[in-house]
Amino acid sequence: MHLRYLRCFIAVAEERSFTRAAERLHTVQPSLSRQIKRLEDLVGTPLFDRDQHHVELTEAGRVFLVRARDILGRMDVAIHEARQAARAETGHLAIGFVPGAEAKVFPHVLPALKDVCPGIRLSLRSLTSPEQMTALRSGTIDVGFLRPPVEDESLVSEAVVHDDIVAVLPAGSALASMERIPVARLTDLPLVQVARENAPAVHELANQIAAAAGVSFRQGLVTDNVLGTLNAVGAGLGFSLLPDYVRPIAPPTVAIRPLALDPPPGLDLVVAFRAGDNAPALGAFLRLLREWIALRA
Incomplete structure (x- = not known):
């Protein structure tokens, strides 16, 4: 008919x-x-x-x-x-991410996206969480993987993965011989951190960990990024508290150990995008991402 x-x-x-x-x-x-x-x-x-x-x-x-x-x-x-x-299939998708997303999420989602949309063009940008918030508002990126909170009514965020916080130590330090690290023992070394403006969530969690243990960490070197922090710790300049996604990218000069805390403290990685954005490429990407998250649940 x-x-x-x-x-x-x-x-x-x-x-x-x-x-x-x-x-x-x-x-x-x-x-x-x-x-x-x-x-x-x-x-x-x-x-x-x-x-x-x-x-x-x-x-x-x-x-x-x-x-x-x-x-x-x-x-x-x-x-x-x-x-x-x-x-x-022929659109463009600009993705922002903090370190960790490219190792934990992208290998599972991006190949599937290329299978579904073989002509799609991807742009990947390594940005801090605050930089991603700005880029999402301005339209410079379409979707971002960042640390919460996302306190902006123009943006939507959804949890993706949870990362435990681990102690990153110089490989030759006495603490590196321990299987789990008591928080109080970390006061033996200065704390190496990414600058607060670049990683506010990690800074806040480090403060909470110290306060819960009743100790204060000695402030050491401040770096621009995670790789700089890992290298500084590997050079013996102190310890750091970072999400455990750093394991695959850590140099051999550092040792990574869990904290002696139950449950271990951690941070969420969230995906954020503009509310009401109906771009087909974004929709295809989010559908595949949600399917992968559901499989991990």
């Missing part, structure tokens, strides 16, 4: 006039009448009662109208989704 027949039928049913329906469809009345007659022949029963002045649906016509609207509605949705998918 041609969809054109259904569109003609719905127009006549809603206008209750072949003349007005023909005008609405930009056709002529004789042609419209022929198409309605062919539809009725296909259905096997009259769909309209009509005379010179009135057009009314028969009982069969009323039932058929409900189904015809449903069919066309589903077809419109199918066309819309197909066009969205086509745009996603």
